[in-house]
Amino acid sequence: MTFIFLGLLIFCAHLFNAWFSRRRIPDVLLLMLIGILVGPVAGWIAPDDLSEIGPVLSSLTLLFILFDSGIDLRIDMIRRYWTGMVQVTFLSFVVSMTTVALIAYFLVNLEFQASLMLGGMVAGTAAAIVIPLVRQMRVSDRTRVTLTLESALSGVLCIVISLAFTEGYKLGDVNIGSTLGRVFASVLMALIIGVVGGIIWSSFLDRVRKLQNSMFLTPAFVFVIYGVAELLGYSGAIATLSFGLVLGNPDYFEMSFLKKLRLNDMTRLEENEKSFFKEFVFILKTYFFVYIGICIPFNNTLALAYGLVIAAALFVVRFALIAIVGRKNTQEDRLTVSMMIPKGLVSAVLASMPEQVNIAAGYTIIPAADTMKYITYSVIFCSIIICSFLVLLTSKRLVKASDEVTNIVQDDQETLDDNTLQQI
Numbered sequence: 001m002t003f004i005f006l007g008l009l010i011f012c013a014h015l016f017n018a019w020f021s022r023r024r025i026p027d028v029l030l031l032m033l034i035g036i037l038v039g040p041v042a043g044w045i046a047p048d049d050l051s052e053i054g055p056v057l058s059s060l061t062l063l064f065i066l067f068d069s070g071i072d073l074r075i076d077m078i079r080r081y082w083t084g085m086v087q088v089t090f091l092s093f094v095v096s097m098t099t100v101a102l103i104a105y106f107l108v109n110l111e112f113q114a115s116l117m118l119g120g121m122v123a124g125t126a127a128a129i130v131i132p133l134v135r136q137m138r139v140s141d142r143t144r145v146t147l148t149l150e151s152a153l154s155g156v157l158c159i160v161i162s163l164a165f166t167e168g169y170k171l172g173d174v175n176i177g178s179t180l181g182r183v184f185a186s187v188l189m190a191l192i193i194g195v196v197g198g199i200i201w202s203s204f205l206d207r208v209r210k211l212q213n214s215m216f217l218t219p220a221f222v223f224v225i226y227g228v229a230e231l232l233g234y235s236g237a238i239a240t241l242s243f244g245l246v247l248g249n250p251d252y253f254e255m256s257f258l259k260k261l262r263l264n265d266m267t268r269l270e271e272n273e274k275s276f277f278k279e280f281v282f283i284l285k286t287y288f289f290v291y292i293g294i295c296i297p298f299n300n301t302l303a304l305a306y307g308l309v310i311a312a313a314l315f316v317v318r319f320a321l322i323a324i325v326g327r328k329n330t331q332e333d334r335l336t337v338s339m340m341i342p343k344g345l346v347s348a349v350l351a352s353m354p355e356q357v358n359i360a361a362g363y364t365i366i367p368a369a370d371t372m373k374y375i376t377y378s379v380i381f382c383s384i385i386i387c388s389f390l391v392l393l394t395s396k397r398l399v400k401a402s403d404e405v406t407n408i409v410q411d412d413q414e415t416l417d418d419n420t421l422q423q424i
Contacts, residue, residue, distance in 0.1 A: 006287075009034070013286035017136070027136075028129060028289055029388035032381075035293020047295045054291055058345045061128050061288040064281045066237055067222050069131050069148050070244020071274060074141075075252045078149070081142045087325055088337065089150045092318060093157050096341070097123040099317050103310055108375070110368050113165060118372050120161035121351060122310070122379045124154030126344025127237070129384060132285055133391060134340065143333045147340050155346040156186055156235045162350045166357060169366050190229050190238035197225045197239070198246025199253055202266040215276055218247075218269075237346075292344070296381045300374045307378020311386055314341060314379075339390040343380040351376035 012034065016027035038044045047054070078085075100119035104110045110118065130151045134144055160183045201208075201221050208214050222240060229239035246253055250266035297303060315338075322338040329337075354369035366372075 005038075009286055009290060010283060013282065017282075028133060028384065029392075031286060031289035032293035032384060035290040036296060036298075037293075038290075039294030040296060040298040045294050050291060050294065054295070055349070057284070057287055057291055058128075058348065061281075061284040062237060062345045063222060063226050063240055064219070064277065064284055065128050065131050066152060066241045067244040068274075068277050068281050069127070069152075070241045070246075071248035071269060071277070073145060073148060073245055073248060075245070075249045077141050077145050081145050084142070084326075084329075085146045085149050088146055088322070089153050089157075091325060092150070092321055092341070093123045093154050095317050095321055096314055097161075099313050100310055103306075103313060104375075107309065108306055108371065110371065113168065114366065114368055114372065117162060117165040117354070117366075118375065120158055120165060121372070121376050122158075122314075122343050122347050122383075123161075124158040124343070124346060125151045125341050126346065126380075127151035127155060128285065128288060129342045129344045129387070130340050132281075133387070134336075137336065137391070139336050140330075140333055142329070143336050146337060152237055152241045153187070155237050156190075157183060158346050158350060159235070160186055162353065166353060166366065169357075186233075186235045187238055189232070190235040191242045193229045193232075193234065194225060194239040194242030195246055195253070197221070197228075198243045199266065201243075202247055202250045202253075202268075205267040205269075215273065218273065219277070219280070288345075292348075292380065292384070295348070295377065297374050297377050300378075303371070303374035304378045304382075306375050307380075308382045310375070310379050311343075311382035314383065315339065315386055315390075335394055339387055339394070342384045342387040343376075344384070347376055347380055 009031075013027065013031065016030045019027070019030070039046070050057075097116070097119035100122055101112075101115040104115035104118045105112055108115075125147075127148070130147050134147050139147075164178070164182065201218070205218075208217055211217070222243065225243045226236040226240050230236040247269050250268055254266055318341050319338045322334050326334045326337065351373045354366035354372055357366055358364050358369050
């Protein structure tokens with residue numbers, strides 16, 4: 001029965017993907033509803049049944065989505081939109097964290113430090129949700145690059161700040177300078193690990209392809225890059241993203257000193273390799289969102305209510321922020337960036353961290369650990385629901401706007417061609 005269910009999920013995922021293209025119904029929402037149906041509603045699968053496989057599935061999904069996104073990113077676009085991306089990422093994170101902390105402090109009655117910690121857990125965006133949704137929508141290169149890099153960088157900020165508050169509880173104080181230093185070190189060192197790994201692998205890729213069944217060797221090296229970064233205490237997510245970026249843009253990393261190391265003969269990934277990775281990501285994404293639906297805490301109505309309030313507030317402040325900092329962008333770009341703030345894997349992992357700290361210590365170090373965990377799960381669920389419905393409501397408008405821009409460009413091109421012919 002289990003294998004039948006797993007097989008049917010893949011068929012359903014392809015069907016939902018087709019529905020998104022035709023009906024603009026987000027497949028993320030439909031997959032989560034399947035998880036809710038087989039989990040909280042029917043009770044066939046409980047979150048405890050997936051306690052061992054769940055974290056592994058979540059990490060694999062994030063790992064390969066970021067790697068695949070890095071392959072598709074172009075460095076020239078990153079250089080062009082870097083300033084706007086950094087502005088959106090850091091301003092949005094600070095505003096979101098502050099909003100959640102105020103609600104948690106005044107409404108939920110958490111301690112001030114616990115409120116800030118909760119804000120740090122849910123202030124980022126989920127790469128495993130944002131990137132697949134953006135790929136299914138007609139968005140500009142600026143929007144795609146901004147949202148992809150924001151989801152990766154904000155995840156790092158969530159992890160580092162949450163860990164800083166955890167250490168602060170243990171030591172009795174949170175050091176702001178140390179926290180900022182950790183953020184910078186985590187991003188910089190992870191970038192170095194990913195870039196160096198990408199240069200090495202791209203240089204040996206032609207020789208690797210001569211081996212039998214070599215298609216799986218690149219994913220295996222992705223595991224190595226992610227594991228090395230995490231083992232050294234840096235961001236595996238950023239390392240994986242930068243590794244994929246090198247494989248997608250090898251021309252930018254061909255430097256003269258690499259000739260001495262015999263690493264100058266860098267090779268791009270072939271189209272069949274990219275297709276294989278995308279299909280693998282599609283399968284992982286399918287099971288991941290069903291898993292999220294299974295883990296929603298419907299038995300805690302108060303936490304769900306708090307989660308709904310926090311999620312709604314986050315969308316409101318996000319729309320206000322993008323309206324201010326994104327005035328130079330088109331209305332369609334502002335709308336897309338504003339609604340792409342669902343929470344996911346990183347928040348779910350961080351949610352259980354305070355409880356694990358208390359269990360390891362044998363006494364309560366971090367107060368209200370259960371409350372923070374259930375509220376975080378609720379924020380994840382409500383933010384995905386709100387984001388999915390916003391995509392559903394606005395996708396037709398975005399498609400219409402995109403078609404209008406395409407028609408204008410085509411008309412201008414035809415006019416230009418006519419004028420050229422007349423001159424000839």
